[in-house]
Amino acid sequence: MRIEDLAKKNGQTAQIQGWVANKRESKGLVFLNLRDGSGIVQCIVSADNIDEKLFQEIASLGLESSLEIAGKVVQDERQIGGYEIHVDEAKIIQNVSEYPIANKEHGAEFLMDKRHLWLRSRRQWAIMRVRNTIIFSIHNFFQKEGFVQMDAPILTANACEGTTDLFTVDYFENEAYLSQSGQLYGEAMAMALGKIYTFGPTFRSEKSKTRRHLAEFWMIEPEMIFCDIFQNMDVIEKFIQHVVAEVLAKNEKELNVLDRDLEPLRSVEKSFTRLSYDQAVQILKGQEKVNGQSTLDLIQKELQELKEEKEKLEMDNEERQHIITKGGIKKGKLAFLQSTIDKQKQRIKQIEEDQRNLPQWLESAKNFAYGNDFGGSDETVLTKMFDVPVMVYDWPHEIKAFYMKRNPDNPKFARGVDLLAPEGYGEIVGGGERETDVEWLKEKIIEHKLPMEEFEWYLDLRRYGTVPHSGFGLGLERLVSWICKLHHVREAIPFPRMYGRIEP
């Protein structure tokens, strides 16, 4: 049976199949932390209960050895799942020695090289379970709202928006590309089915080395007919609230493993901040305050806090080092001090990086030139001003994609919308209302220097029964990252594909 169902067998005999997640020994006793993918349970093997030879074998098991055990399920408050098993029978499938991932801190590169094994660890287990809830609740939401799930092609002939770098593949001796967005196809499908959403992989060959970029990621792209930018924003808000609520309801245990502060997630149920581009620029440049605070105040406060934290960490470490050098302390205490120092040093490195970045970000925000697109740092600065997600709409049309609809009251602006996640996670949704007029679209295609003949089918959507419509794209891994508060999107997908890495 599965470890997560052990409560049903309290006081009875249960059989578990799994791997050794951790082991402790004592004379005549072995404590095995067994994991089976559904949970972890401590199993106690006593020399009194089992024959001598088997006991010795169990005592010699290495981490990630696989085995089957059977024994009595006993309630015990101290245990992770609330139960432990007193083992009567055991069958070893494989005794493993020298499992590469130790029960301690490791660096990112090492763990990425061991990604196929790293997935077994508790933290990764929790992330993947939250990812699963998110995927499921995305389908739930759209199905409940009457959307039809349809897939856009992955192989495409043209570069769509023409801006980003795409992966090329050989397509029967011709060049084709891996799709960077299914949106144009989504529009065609919406004209047929009314409300649709795509859910599939997306590819970008940009050489980005940041914590929020992947070369291959999963994107959800809904498209809705008779929907304007404001109704679009209503859907985005309702949709994100639904997903977050589902995770809060189903993954308390997992969020706990991740040590996730739940307050920022709970505040998502409040309505999101909506800013026009003009308002957002004012705030960004420090010309408008939010809750009595300007971006300048915010960054300076943060820099001051970082400085104080760093000084404190350095003093603490010096003290710890002093205790170690003085000697005469127990080995366990020593190990603890040493590992604390290691951990604090990593944090100090992070602080130093932030200290290098923040002033640049402030500079960039202060000198932001009206009319430009927001940079990653600008988004971060802006979202730090609010405790709920922020939607920015009505962007200068020059910086947005060719298919964006103009604001009829002020054609300077295109009706795009970006959703910026709180806590510095930046853009997780990008979308908008689509242009409906075939002549406007043609003009834009020429302006963007795109091959007109490749867009003839797309223009047909406006020639034959054009209607107002809107949609958006959500980056799954970015959403997972924010909800789990991950340091990097690479932890949000089982096998990340990113610049400089295609293995394992």
Next chain:
RNA sequence: GCCUCAUUAGCUCAGUUGGUUAGAGCGACGGACUGUUAAUCCGCAGGUCCCUGGUUCGAGUCCAGGAUGGGGCGCCA
């Protein structure tokens, strides 16, 4: 493509103004211990100091170039 930081044992890291035989903790391995939660205690093994060249009586340490990785910018979800 640009900027920045790093690379020392299986892992995480020390290594002083350049100076004899390069260290610690964890892990692994061997042993002790009958209720442990990263158990504890004793013992043992483990090194191409990223690569190439230079400066020097002498380089893990200084200089130049390169490789790889972290982070940021651009671009985006």
